[in-house]
Amino acid sequence: MPLSPPAPQRAQQLLAQLERYGSRENGQLAVGRRLLQDHPDLPLTGFAISRSICPEPGRPLHSLILRVGEHDTDGITAWARALGTEPVIDGARYRLDTALDGIGIWASATIPEDRYDMDAAVFVLTADDVSFTLRGLLVTEFGEDGDLLFIGHPPVREVLATTSAYYRDTCGQRLSAFDGHVLADSITRGWGRFVAYPTRTEWQIRSASEDTPGALPVTWMYAQDGHTQDLGFDRCPACRRPSRGLDYHSETGQRVHVCPSPACRHQWPFTDAPLPSPIPVGTEYRQDHRAALATC
Structure with a gap:
């Protein structure tokens, strides 16, 4: 039994899929039909469409994304050469x-x-590979809970000072401990190898022993174990209770103050937002880095 339908049936299925999402007006459907007609033997499991809100000069506004196998690099090469170009290898x-x-x-x-x-992909991080540098330390965000990864084993006081500055200047929040712990309890030290896989900008860190070739000292700050407060401060105009709480209005979506008193819970416009604290001299922030974590 064949693993996929014959080429004509396959083309009809893919076109039907594209017609559900593609627009005849912007040309995606016509291009999809042409690709199937001109290259029926190239690997293709489906289409996706995209539209750029602010395309770079000379870049198309509308695009077709060709779905091939997740690891089918030969298929990417075949499509590129069929369309008169070469694959971009990173x-x-x-x-x-x-x-x-x-x-x-x-x-x-x-x-x-x-x-x-993977061994050849091991590399030593520089300032260009992390989210930011502060107090001479290379630091990157990882995960979705506000945790930080430091390159090296800096003193505890430097880790805490850098973490505090990051939350204050980048997140507009004050980080404090809770449940009877201190923030220093959230610091863990170890060793890891940084691997440029799948690319240098999407590197992975893999736990390793100190004597592993290419291993670097690393420090994790599990800031998710702390409690955060917005830096804004005001008094509720209804009950005069001090409040640092901020929220978003359920209908307008605007930022608002919210009274912490369960008996009040009054909301009022957030019009007096404090200016962010100055970023210390020597600090560089990079927002385009995405670190993927892996363990072995």
Whole structure:
């Protein structure tokens, strides 16, 4: 039994899928039909569409994303060459980035770990690889809970000072301990290897022993174990209770103060937001880095 339907049936299925989402007016449907007609033997499991809100000069407004296998780098190469270009190779990732009849054509696939030289991908981080530098330390955010990763084993007081500055200047919050703990309890030290997989900008950290080639000292600050407060301060105009609480109005979506008193819970406009604290000299922030964590 064949693993996929014959080419004509496959093309009809993919076109029907695209017609549910694509627009005849912007040309995506016509380009999809042309790709299926001109290249029926190339790997393709589906389409996705995208529209750029603010495209860069010379970049298409509308695009088609070709879905090939997650690890089918040969398929990406075949599509690129069929469309008169070459794949863009960044580490283990192969990307198709071209245009046809004014429609962007995108696709990507990644060499699986068991076929990639992970040892050769180990590297030493620089300031360009982390979220920011502060007090001479390389620091990056990881996860979605506000945790921080420091490169090295800096003194506890430096870790706490940097964490406090990050929450104050970047998040507009004050971080404090709770449940009888101190923030220093949230600091963990170890060793890890940084691997440029799938790419250098999406690196992974893998736990390692101190004597592992390429291992670096690292310090984790599990700030999610702390309690955060917004830096804003005001008094409730209804009951005069001091309040640091901020929220979003359920209907307007505007930022508002909210009274902490259960008997009041009054909300009033947030019009006197304090200016953010100055960022210390020597601090550089980079918001485009995304760190992926892995353990072994």
